[in-house]
Structure formats: structure tokens, C-alpha cells
Amino acid sequence: GAVVSQHPSRVICKSGTSVKIECRSLDFQATTMFWYRQFPKQSLMLMATSNEGSKATYEQGVEKDKFLINHASLTLSTLTVTSAHPEDSSFYICSASDQGSSTDTQYFGPGTRLTVL
Amino acid sequence: KQEVTQIPAALSVPEGENLVLNCSFTDSAIYNLQWFRQDPGKGLTSLLLIQSSQREQTSGRLNASLDKSSGRSTLYIAASQPGDSATYLCAVSGNTPLVFGKGTRLSVIA
Numbered sequence: 001g002a003v004v005s006q007h008p009s010r011v012i013c014k015s016g017t018s019v020k021i022e023c024r025s026l027d028f029q030a031t032t033m034f035w036y037r038q039f040p041k042q043s044l045m046l047m048a049t050s051n052e053g054s055k056a057t058y059e060q061g062v063e064k065d066k067f068l069i070n071h072a073s074l075t076l077s078t079l080t081v082t083s084a085h086p087e088d089s090s091f092y093i094c095s096a097s098d099q100g101s102s103t104d105t106q107y108f109g110p111g112t113r114l115t116v117l
Numbered sequence: 118k119q120e121v122t123q124i125p126a127a128l129s130v131p132e133g134e135n136l137v138l139n140c141s142f143t144d145s146a147i148y149n150l151q152w153f154r155q156d157p158g159k160g161l162t163s164l165l166l167i168q169s170s171q172r173e174q175t176s177g178r179l180n181a182s183l184d185k186s187s188g189r190s191t192l193y194i195a196a197s198q199p200g201d202s203a204t205y206l207c208a209v210s211g212n213t214p215l216v217f218g219k220g221t222r223l224s225v226i227a
Contacts, residue, residue, distance in 0.1 A: 006160075034214070043121070043206070043217040044161075059214075093160055106215065108153075110160035 002028050004096050006109035013084055014117055020080045021112045023094030029074035030096035034106060035067075038091040050077050084116040119144045121209055123218035130197055131226050138192040138221045140207035145188050147211040152181050152192050155204045155220065164205075165192070197225045 003026040013019050023033055032051050036044040048064075050056040050071035058064045068080040077096075081088055091113050095106035120143045130136050140150070149168045153161040165174045165181040167190070173182040180193040190207060204220040 041219070043219045044208075045217075046214045049214060091158075095161075105163075105166065108161040108163070111158070113158065 002096075002098070002107040004030075004094065004107045004109040006092075006094055006112050008112060009110065010113045010115075012115045012117065015085055016083055018080055018082045019084055019114060020078055021092055021094075021114075023077045023079070023096065023109050025075045025096045025098075025107070028096075028098045028107075030077070030098060031074065032097045033071055033077040034095045034097075035069060035077075035079050036093045036095070038093060038111075044093060047079075081114065084114070086116045089114055089116045119147075119209060119211060119213050119216045121207060121216050121218035123205075123207060123221050125221055126219065127222040127224075129224040129226060132197060132199060134197050134225075135193070135195050136197055136223070138194070138205050138207075138223070140190040140192070140218055142188045142190075142209045142216075144211060145185050147185065147209045150181075150183055150190050150207060150209050151215075152179075152190075153206040153208065155206055157204075161206065194223075197223075199225045199227045201225050 005024045007022045035047045038044045047062045048056045048058045050069050052071050056069040071077040093111040095108045097106050122141045124139045151166045152164045167174045167183040178195040183190045202225050204222045206220040208215045208217040
């Protein structure tokens with residue numbers, strides 16, 4: 001089946017530093033990748049949608065200059081949290097689709113727990 | 118704006134019981150509805166996907182139903198086991214990107 005990996009699984013960083021999270025589709029080409037954030041006991045909230053080779057589309061309220069998304073290839077998307085602050089501490093999950101629409105099946109990664117001190 | 122609500126927020130049952138988790142959504146113009154399982158600190162595992170034209174889907178001890186007109190879905194778990202303990206999320210796909218509920222935290226007590 002379709003497998004999506006994320007790296008790292010956990011990261012702890014100091015306030016003000018930048019953190020990069022990778023999302024890879026291991027056995028299929030991901031036309032579209034999605035980045036979600038999940039706070040404790042809350043639902044997943046879509047942050048942005050990225051299509052290979054084009055700029056990401058950010059959801060309302062998500063700062064694109066703070067959460068940099070790069071989808072440089074059909075198997076890799078990266079999310080960089082710039083100048084991280086404690087309020088950015090959250091569980092970040094990516095998903096990937098081999099189709100171009102958000103209505104198609106998304107395969108989810110295992111998530112990355114970010115803690116900003 | 119699509120909103121997804123899951124009831125109850127938490128549920129604790131003895132092993133062997135059959136149980137029902139509920140999901141409701143405000144905009145019935147959906148393409149599909151999915152049920153996921155999430156273990157603590159982990160990603161999502163897709164359990165069942167129901168297309169908008171379907172009424173139900175079954176996988177093993179799991180059965181999910183969809184009533185699009187009333188904006189409701191249920192996930193039925195038969196003969197629950199301690200290994201079923203997890204958070205169950207429903208999500209709908211429609212004119213907006215996938216929208217998730219907050220989930221139901223299920224504990225099955227041995």
C-alpha cells in the first residue's frame with residue numbers, strides 16, 4: 001500500500017530557531033501533499049496544500065512566511081517552521097495524494113512532534 | 118463553512134461490547150467521508166472511506182454508514198477488543214479540503 005514517511009518524528013528546538021520537517025511518499029508519486037497541525041485533543045487543521053513544482057496554497061490564518069513549504073519533487077515536500085516560538089509546539093502531520101484533488105484519497109504520514117522551548 | 122462534530126468525545130466500554138461512534142457534518146455537499154484511527158502520538162490509519170453515493174462500507178468488525186442528506190455517519194465496532202482503544206476521527210471531503218472532527222477517544226477495558 002501507499003506509504004508516507006516523515007522525518008524527524010520528534011524535534012525539540014530553542015525559541016527563534018528554524019526547524020525543517022520532511023514528508024516523503026515512499027512507493028508512489030505524490031502530485032499533491034498536505035500539511036496539517038494538530039493541537040492536543042483537537043482535530044487536524046489543514047495548514048496548506050502543495051503541488052509539485054508550484055507554490056503552496058495556504059489556509060486562512062496560516063502565515064506563509066513563517067511556515068515555508070517546498071514541494072520540489074514528486075516524492076518530497078518539506079515544511080520549515082521559521083523563527084519558532086513555544087506556541088508553534090504541536091503535532092505536524094503530512095499527507096500525500098497521487099491525484100490532483102483534495103477529494104481523492106490521502107495517505108497520512110506518522111507525524112512530527114515539535115516542541116519549542 | 119463545513120463543520121464536523123463527533124459524539125461522544127470519549128467512551129469507555131468493557132471488552133466484547135458492540136459500540137457506535139457518531140459523526141455529523143453541516144454541509145451535505147460532500148464527495149466522501151472517511152473514518153480514521155489515531156493512536157496516541159501517532160499518525161492516522163485510514164479505516165473506511167464511503168463515497169457520497171454509497172450508504173455503508175464494511176471492513177472486518179467495522180461498519181460505517183453514511184446518511185448524506187441528514188449529514189450523519191456512524192462507525193459501528195462489533196465485539197470490541199482492548200486493541201481497539203484509540204481515538205477515532207471522521208473527516209469529510211467536499212468543496213473544501215478535508216475537514217476533521219475532534220475525534221472520539223475510545224477505551225476498551227479488558
